[in-house]
Amino acid sequence: xxxxxxxxxxxxxxxxxxxxxxxxxxxxxxxxxxxxxxxxxxxxxxxxxxxxxxxxxxxxxxxxxxxxxxxxxxxxxxxxxxxxxxxxxxxxxxxxxxxxxxxxxxxxxxxxxxxxxxxxxxxxxxxxxxxxxxxxxxxxxxxxxxxxxxxxxxxxxxxxxxxxxxxxxxxxxxxxxxxxxxxxxxxxxxxxxxxxxxxxxxxxxxxxxxxxxxxxxxxxxxxxxxxxxxxxxxxxxxxxxxxxxxxxxxxxxxxxxxxxxxxxxxxxxxxxxxxxxxxxxxxxxxxxxxxxxxxxxxxxxxxxxxxxxxxxxxxxxxxxxxxxxxxxxxx
Amino acid sequence: xxxxxxxxxxxxxxxxxxxxxxxxxxxxxxxxxxxxxxxxxxxxxxxxxxxxxxxxxxxxxxxxxxxxxxxxxxxxxxxxxxxxxxxxxxxxxxxxxxxxxxxxxxxxxxxxxxxxxxxxxxxxxxxxxxxxxxxxxxxxxxxxxxxxxxxxxxxxxxxxxxxxxxxxxxxxxxxxxxxxxxxxxxxxxxxxxxxxxxxxxxxxxxxxxxxxxxxxxxxxxxxxxxxxxxxxxxxxxxxxxxxxxxxxxxxxxxxxxxxxxxxxxxxxxxxxxxxxxxxxxxxxxxxxxxxxxxxxxxxxxxxxxxxxxxxxxxxxxxxxxxxxxxxxxxx
Numbered sequence: 001x002x003x004x005x006x007x008x009x010x011x012x013x014x015x016x017x018x019x020x021x022x023x024x025x026x027x028x029x030x031x032x033x034x035x036x037x038x039x040x041x042x043x044x045x046x047x048x049x050x051x052x053x054x055x056x057x058x059x060x061x062x063x064x065x066x067x068x069x070x071x072x073x074x075x076x077x078x079x080x081x082x083x084x085x086x087x088x089x090x091x092x093x094x095x096x097x098x099x100x101x102x103x104x105x106x107x108x109x110x111x112x113x114x115x116x117x118x119x120x121x122x123x124x125x126x127x128x129x130x131x132x133x134x135x136x137x138x139x140x141x142x143x144x145x146x147x148x149x150x151x152x153x154x155x156x157x158x159x160x161x162x163x164x165x166x167x168x169x170x171x172x173x174x175x176x177x178x179x180x181x182x183x184x185x186x187x188x189x190x191x192x193x194x195x196x197x198x199x200x201x202x203x204x205x206x207x208x209x210x211x212x213x214x215x216x217x218x219x220x221x222x223x224x225x226x227x228x229x230x231x232x233x234x235x236x237x238x239x240x241x242x243x244x245x246x247x248x249x250x251x252x253x254x255x256x257x258x259x260x261x262x263x264x265x266x267x268x269x270x271x272x273x274x275x276x277x278x279x280x281x282x283x284x285x286x287x288x289x290x291x292x293x294x295x296x297x298x299x300x301x302x303x304x305x306x307x308x309x310x311x312x313x314x315x316x317x318x319x320x321x322x323x324x325x326x327x328x329x330x331x
Numbered sequence: 332x333x334x335x336x337x338x339x340x341x342x343x344x345x346x347x348x349x350x351x352x353x354x355x356x357x358x359x360x361x362x363x364x365x366x367x368x369x370x371x372x373x374x375x376x377x378x379x380x381x382x383x384x385x386x387x388x389x390x391x392x393x394x395x396x397x398x399x400x401x402x403x404x405x406x407x408x409x410x411x412x413x414x415x416x417x418x419x420x421x422x423x424x425x426x427x428x429x430x431x432x433x434x435x436x437x438x439x440x441x442x443x444x445x446x447x448x449x450x451x452x453x454x455x456x457x458x459x460x461x462x463x464x465x466x467x468x469x470x471x472x473x474x475x476x477x478x479x480x481x482x483x484x485x486x487x488x489x490x491x492x493x494x495x496x497x498x499x500x501x502x503x504x505x506x507x508x509x510x511x512x513x514x515x516x517x518x519x520x521x522x523x524x525x526x527x528x529x530x531x532x533x534x535x536x537x538x539x540x541x542x543x544x545x546x547x548x549x550x551x552x553x554x555x556x557x558x559x560x561x562x563x564x565x566x567x568x569x570x571x572x573x574x575x576x577x578x579x580x581x582x583x584x585x586x587x588x589x590x591x592x593x594x595x596x597x598x599x600x601x602x603x604x605x606x607x608x609x610x611x612x613x614x615x616x617x618x619x620x621x622x623x624x625x626x627x628x629x630x631x632x633x634x635x636x637x638x639x640x641x642x643x644x645x646x647x648x649x650x651x652x653x654x655x656x657x658x659x660x661x662x
Binding site for chain 2: 032035037038039042043046116140144145148151152153159160168169171172175176180182183185186188189191192193195198
């Protein structure tokens with residue numbers, strides 16, 4: 001039963017899927033750029049940040065969650081070639097169709113959050129992923145407006161690009177949860193707590209980073225449909241959401257560690273900013289050792305979550321791998 | 332047939348409806364404020380702008396459009412007391428329930444646009460509706476984030492607050508059109524064209540102001556349901572949208588005229604800003620006389636639109652009145 005799971009290769013799995021996501025983003029952007037109502041410079045600003053090289057982690061998690069619950073439902077433990085995740089075959093492409101708009105919209109929300117966070121009135125960062133930040137290239141006003149536009153495009157794109165096979169109930173629920181995860185009770189709220197130097201660093205990370213990652217996994221599973229019916233169980237949905245919070249916290253702590261130990265080339269942005277700006281981080285509160293210890297705990301917790309809830313198939317190793325990557329890159 | 336139409340009193344019509352909208356906004360805000368995930372200062376910043384005294388014009392237009400098509404469909408030209416719009420009776424309250432969440436969400440989008448437009452990197456305005464602007468009170472970072480949060484709350488609120496009697500198709504279509512009207516092809520795009528001092532002043536106004544007003548009317552009619560079925564005809568929907576563009580342009584030109592002739596007390600914001608910032612306005616391109624002439628044309632055009640499409644019942648005089656108000660207040 002676990003044979004295929006262990007034979008799944010992270011590169012073979014992620015590469016064609018990441019390419020498919022990039023290609024879908026490109027196709028959506030091109031469509032927007034042909035709309036005469038949209039100022040060209042605004043489109044350029046949106047494209048600059050959205051197509052900036054990135055891991056597409058959130059989009060991949062969304063797709064992986066959808067595949068996981070769908071393949072388990074479909075009896076993926078059988079020997080069917082359909083479920084060979086090392087290939088991005090026709091069957092896998094059909095699954096991709098269900099979530100591709102959603103996955104791209106999550107990347108739009110993520111890109112928007114980076115643009116606004118980098119603005120002078122917030123983090124005032126002029127380097128991101130090794131490139132000049134949006135407002136450095138396009139000016140503050142355009143960066144502000146490109147971020148606003150990306151939020152709305154993300155919502156529009158889910159409605160426009162999700163196929164009929166996904167129920168309208170699921171689409172409405174997913175848009176509502178995205179609004180919460182990205183908004184005042186989630187990402188935006190977390191940014192405010194961060195700004196206020198709130199002492200509850202876990203809450204800052206859970207809202208600022210965890211909420212959108214948890215949403216990515218939850219929503220991917222929520223969009224998994226077979227014959228027009230949702231296949232994810234409540235238990236699976238809850239477990240994936242919780243796993244997302246674990247993953248988000250691990251990423252954020254790894255990021256905090258990188259800020260003190262990494263170089264600009266490795267992390268693609270200015271190091272030492274957290275310390276300089278007196279930011280509340282896991283490291284500033286619990287020290288480097290405390291942060292590393294927490295990372296190990298999170299790895300155990302994440303693995304236990306998936307195993308306990310029988311999500312032990314298909315992209316599971318990839319989800320683990322992402323968690324391990326978060327942990328090891330900070331060493 | 333036109334008797335009741337002419338007997339409708341603008342104050343009697345708008346007052347109870349505006350009160351109902353304010354009360355609904357208050358109830359939504361209170362619910363948000365009880366959410367421990369949301370930083371208190373963020374809620375305060377959102378409340379400050381959302382509850383700032385205003386005409387609630389967009390929400391009223393949304394409700395008026397819904398009432399118009401529903402009452403026509405219901406045979407409102409009969410003598411039934413139900414259709415007495417001078418009273419906000421039980422029947423009218425039932426109609427209000429259908430669109431109250433939508434109407435409030437439009438006000439959230441409008442409030443958000445004012446917060447972001449007033450920021451130093453855009454219009455750099457420190458006075459709005461006679462009060463200090465959001466960033467003057469809460470700082471730039473909070474104003475930026477409150478605006479972001481309001482966009483997402485607006486979307487969430489439509490899904491959360493719209494009753495089951497409105498079809499899911501209508502909800503999805505309305506959210507998609509709101510994303511377009513407020514986003515890159517609409518309000519945000521118009522702000523960019525404004526920033527670029529684009530020479531096509533009609534396009535600036537249509538996108539920056541007209542799109543959301545047109546959406547308010549269109550979406551109110553789109554949400555009009557009888558026994559679970561949409562009642563607005565395509566002709567009505569198109570005519571209301573077009574009327575919205577006329578109304579938006581009239582308001583904007585009236586605003587341009589006020590900027591050169593009004594006092595801070597009358598217009599509630601700093602006068603003379605357009606001229607000082609070398610803004611492209613109808614007045615700067617066609618002169619004061621050209622602007623006044625255009626306003627008269629728009630009044631004729633707006634009246635003709637409604638009459639030609641048999642929208643000559645119920646809140647029609649209110650819509651006219653709003654148009655006349657836009658025109659006369661600039662004299």
